[in-house]
Amino acid sequence: MSETQSDELPQLATQDEERPWLTMARLAEEGDSDALVAYVESLSTADQALALSRLDTEQMPQVFETLHPDEAAELLSHLSEAQAAQTIGLLDPSSAAAIIHELPSDEQADVLGDLDEDQANAILDALPATEAAAVRELTAYKDDVAGGLMVSELLRFNEKLTVGQMIEQLAGDLERDREMDVRYGYVCDDQNRLVGVLPMQNLLFVKRASRIADIMIRNPLSVRDTTPLEDLVEFFETHAFLGVPVVNSDGGLMGIVQRKAVDYEAFRAAESDYLKSQGIVGGEELRTMPLLLRSRRRLSWLSINIVLNLGAASVIALFQDTLQSVIALAVFLPIISDMSGCSGNQAVAISMRELSLGLVRPSEFLRVWWQEVSLGLVNGTVLGLLVAICAIVFDGNPYLGLVVGLALMLNTLIAVSIGGTIPLLLKKLKVDPAVASGPLLTTVTDMCGFFLVLSLATLMLSKLV
Known part of the structure; x- marks a missing residue:
């Protein structure tokens, strides 16, 4: 950020403190991407959500199209699923696809799953083919099963690799996706069946010529892609894991379910039950909805x-x-x-x-x-x-x-x-x-x-x- 932009930020932050959506809309209308990014970052998560909820249907696309796709994705991830889907639905498919591309796979599936079929397909058609296929696979699952909660971004290695080969592959994987969780690597056989887990810190203490099959943890715990939310909650209450691999009926590695995703979905389920008990049926309601x-x-x-x-x-x-x-x-x-x-x-x-x-x-x-x-x-x-x-x-x-x-x-x-x-x-x-x-x-x-x-x-x- 330039010094001039830093000087302008306090002035922008003090303008319309009680109505941040006005400043956000003005910066988007001016097309000043860097200033808009700086202003959005100066707001709390709550103020960001408030500002976006008050933008009209013409201002919302303007704001998100002015932001860089990665910044827009970061802003989108702070919203509730209903708000995120509502926002993406207002954008043209190419702009929406650029933002969706920057989201983790589980959030991609959540947002697109809340859109109507035509909107979702238009955005998927604008994504790279392999990425679109992966998202379609995730959206086929219900939200409250392991397949619907998992992320497909993970470190996957073949059991025949040496540690040296694994490190070379790891460098390439991280170059393609710097947000990937690197605490564990998941080892598969030639049929993509999960056979082991390797804490990445263990690589510091072994020779590069060692085979990863000799140093991995064999027969790791996993869950099926159809495992319901209730069983996932019980699993994480029983085991002090941050995540667990997800496999299909053939034992093939599908992705990882993270503890934080299960906790969030359990909270959403409880919130949904409360809303239903109060007579609000059909999912989350926001006053910005039709x-x-x-x-x-x-x-x-x-x-x-x-x-x-x-x-x-x-x-x-x-x-x-x-x-x-x-x-x-x-x-x-x-x-x-x-x-x-x-x-x-x-x-x-x-x-x-x-x-x-x-x-x-x-x-x-x-x-x-x-x-x-x-x-x-x-x-x-x-x-x-x-x-x-x-x-x-x-x-x-x-x-x-x-x-x-x-x-x-x-x-x-x-x-x-x-x-x-x-x-x-x-x-x-x-x-x-x-x-x-x-x-x-x-x-x-x-x-x-x-x-x-x-x-x-x-x-x-x-x-x-």
């Missing part, structure tokens, strides 16, 4: 919930005479519904977490149910007593306290039973528990809560009026 897309994703859950809630409303309609006779019940209906729902959601959260960590199996229905019932009996009794005391203080009638307290205790038992077991049942039925558990729990606890309060009140109506 309005109709965001609306459709939310309405897909909300519209179903209307139908489910009609069931709870119908219970109130059945007991409207009782409700009219004892107006005080209307005060406690939402309390019982909400408190039971909270207890049920706690049980859902624990079951979802244990399922994701592999700590419980869908077949362990009865064990989970008994543990939740035991807890629900204790918590339900405590909560029932508390709400009963509140009802007596509010209305002065002990029978009202008995009705609402008993209803809350029983509904808490129902809520934790459903909340703890329904994710297991849905998982066994191959239905996404993150999507379905919440609506089912809410509907059933509302219906049961209303029914318990109003039916008990009907039985004791003479004592309440």
Whole structure:
């Protein structure tokens, strides 16, 4: 960076500090690539993401086409996958391909996998043929299996090489890709089957004429390309590795899954489950996405919930005479519904977490149910007593306290039973528990809560009026 550019940088950084996208757009419009690179590097990762999210559809391509491809790739890697795909989708295929070329193979697959098929194919056609073929192979895997998480850039050596030949090959490999991980070399036979792993630091202590087959670690641990995320999380919890080689059904070396990639995907899976449980279906949502897309994703859950809630409303309609006779019940209906729902959601959260960590199996229905019932009996009794005391203080009638307290205790038992077991049942039925558990729990606890309060009140109506 020149001295003049360094002098200009503080001035650029102080301009529009609260609106960095304005400075970014202005520099891109001026076509000052070096100044734009300097300004982008002066921003934090969070400010970079903020600035890019505020650029309009005309400014975004201008910024990325003004940056050098390697700088644009670095900026793109700091964005979420949804933002990265949205950004790449705005560029022409040749510009997008130049940026994609600079990304690691796993990030290439992630970004292109989030584009529609025509956009992705146009960009792949602009990449070198061998690179495009490798990316197509990666995008064929799901995101939550080893094949979808692996990187194909690795040091691969034939077992017949000597250490001297290996070092010569290593120099050429690093010349082609300086970002490659050089801590381990992976040794294969003539059929590309993984036969050993070699810590590269070991090369310092052996003669160049030595065969690498004599100094490598034989029969290394590996995972299949179809290994699911849950098993990968368990693998890295059990082994203190930074990465593990990935092989296909024939034992052929495909790539490496790094611990950081597994941790990131596990975090994304948990985040996705949370969004689904809140009724945001279809993946990550950003407010910069098209309005109709965001609306459709939310309405897909909300519209179903209307139908489910009609069931709870119908219970109130059945007991409207009782409700009219004892107006005080209307005060406690939402309390019982909400408190039971909270207890049920706690049980859902624990079951979802244990399922994701592999700590419980869908077949362990009865064990989970008994543990939740035991807890629900204790918590339900405590909560029932508390709400009963509140009802007596509010209305002065002990029978009202008995009705609402008993209803809350029983509904808490129902809520934790459903909340703890329904994710297991849905998982066994191959239905996404993150999507379905919440609506089912809410509907059933509302219906049961209303029914318990109003039916008990009907039985004791003479004592309440």
